Amino acid sequence: MSNNIPDFTKIELQVVATALxxxxxxxxxxxxxxxxxxxxKGSGEKVECPxxxxxxxxxxxxxxxxxxxxxxxxYFYTPREQFRPAEDEYDEVGDCVLALLVVQADxxxxxxxxx
Numbered sequence: 001m002s003n004n005i006p007d008f009t010k011i012e013l014q015v016v017a018t019a020l021x022x023x024x025x026x027x028x029x030x031x032x033x034x035x036x037x038x039x040x041k042g043s044g045e046k047v048e049c050p051x052x053x054x055x056x057x058x059x060x061x062x063x064x065x066x067x068x069x070x071x072x073x074x075y076f077y078t079p080r081e082q083f084r085p086a087e088d089e090y091d092e093v094g095d096c097v098l099a100l101l102v103v104q105a106d107x108x109x110x111x112x113x114x115x
Contacts, residue, residue, distance in 0.1 A: 003047045005067055008032065012093045016052055016063065019097045028054050039066040059104060063096055073100035083107060 008016075013030065020028040031053040036046040050065045061075045069091040076082040085099035 071096040
């Protein structure tokens with residue numbers, strides 16, 4: 001990639017897969033792709049970042065790798081219903097995935113009237 005953001009390492013992907021297996025008690029199919037994202041708030045420039053993507057329980061999840069030790073996560077139901085954890089960025093992929101899963105589980109509970 002021209003912007004020098006490295007792809008997800010095997011260890012990072014293993015961390016994601018393990019977190020999802022613990023959360024859903026099944027192996028989740030992970031997809032790798034690239035997506036454009038504004039990684040520096042002060043700049044309007046978008047750069048291509050590696051992403052890991054999965055779908056589960058009606059939601060789509062994306063974890064962006066924005067550089068070494070820089071991860072961000074989002075989940076969505078439709079293009080107009082997009083959500084993210086409270087933190088904009090995480091330095092560990094496991095922390096990013098965990099925060100994403102927690103905020104989505106809380107959101108699901110709210111939608112179901114459990115919270």
